[in-house]
Amino acid sequence: MRNQKKLNNFFVKSFGCQYNEFDATTLTNSLKQIGLVETTLDEADFVFVLNCSVRKTGVDRAMGFVRNLESKKIYLSGCVLKPDKKRFLKKNVELFELDNIDKLFTSELLTFNLQLPTISKFIPIMKGCNNFCSYCVVPYTRGREVSRPFEDAVNDVKKAIAADHKEIWLLGQNVNSYDGPPPLQGGVRGGENNNNKRFRFAQLLTEINNISGNFLIYFTSNHPKDMSDEIIEAVATLPKIAKFIHLPVQSGSNKVLRSMNRPYTRDEYLKLVKKIKARIPNVKITTDVIVGYPNETEADFQKTVDIFKKVGYFQAYVNKYSPREGTAAHKLGDPVLWSEKERRWRILNEIANKN
Numbered sequence: 001m002r003n004q005k006k007l008n009n010f011f012v013k014s015f016g017c018q019y020n021e022f023d024a025t026t027l028t029n030s031l032k033q034i035g036l037v038e039t040t041l042d043e044a045d046f047v048f049v050l051n052c053s054v055r056k057t058g059v060d061r062a063m064g065f066v067r068n069l070e071s072k073k074i075y076l077s078g079c080v081l082k083p084d085k086k087r088f089l090k091k092n093v094e095l096f097e098l099d100n101i102d103k104l105f106t107s108e109l110l111t112f113n114l115q116l117p118t119i120s121k122f123i124p125i126m127k128g129c130n131n132f133c134s135y136c137v138v139p140y141t142r143g144r145e146v147s148r149p150f151e152d153a154v155n156d157v158k159k160a161i162a163a164d165h166k167e168i169w170l171l172g173q174n175v176n177s178y179d180g181p182p183p184l185q186g187g188v189r190g191g192e193n194n195n196n197k198r199f200r201f202a203q204l205l206t207e208i209n210n211i212s213g214n215f216l217i218y219f220t221s222n223h224p225k226d227m228s229d230e231i232i233e234a235v236a237t238l239p240k241i242a243k244f245i246h247l248p249v250q251s252g253s254n255k256v257l258r259s260m261n262r263p264y265t266r267d268e269y270l271k272l273v274k275k276i277k278a279r280i281p282n283v284k285i286t287t288d289v290i291v292g293y294p295n296e297t298e299a300d301f302q303k304t305v306d307i308f309k310k311v312g313y314f315q316a317y318v319n320k321y322s323p324r325e326g327t328a329a330h331k332l333g334d335p336v337l338w339s340e341k342e343r344r345w346r347i348l349n350e351i352a353n354k355n
């Protein structure tokens, strides 16, 4: 087994959003399962980078990171816009699709067969996004929403439970708009009386809850507009669904929300939170928010502060806005000073950390 030891070590680095963090954990687990060993960056033969194109600083940081790794084999995935792809290719970085990870490896490396169980398992059930928030590149880099068939998602969960995972995360850029093809019944998708009726997310949660075993289901990320009464009811009543809802607000100002192409008002968002809290006592609500969006004034920011105080988030992912080429918001420029974004970032984090 030539160079067995030398070709065995890997390191995963993620830049960007929570989804990338989940992808990084999934990737790490997959690499371990085919026999590679997670090490420090210094010891790694293979370095996997998950890029984020939502903010330019993310790409710049990833570029700076790979620049110092000339002796290693580097693979890159995540949200990568075309111009960024060219920049990375010039640095001898190989691009890969997370769905096709197996193609990356030689048979020599696949001969290892370590199975390292972990508590958490991340299962993508849909990908892509149809929402076109004006600051976001996801619909361009990951395409439109595609949901996996119902039975594939359920089978993946069954396998994870059989492998003794206790905490299972259902993932998608917009997971609560899951709309997978229904199961085959008597050779007909959805059965004779169900024709092409799509299986919505709440039904998927119900089906998964019926699987026997000791586990908890989490899901992320959600869009407030798709948080239906059925989903809230499922979280409230199904014992194996964690009482945890990620509900990205992005801004507390109606003016900024409109400009971001987020189709809800602050009042609608707060009403939704009230409904969730009334139906699910002790629910943990988390959020994503952007500070320093181009038209965000101090008065707009204070409306976000107000939402933070009213909701009492369990955790908040506060992002400083930076423009991304190809998005609708790019033409608005970036007039809010970085120091001002940092001030707003600190204020929201302080409020969130109090909880």
Ligand code: SF4
Pocket: 129, 130, 131, 132, 133, 136, 137, 138, 139, 173, 174, 223
């Ligand atoms: S909902 Fe908006 S922010 Fe989330 S992935 Fe889709 S376009 Fe991006």
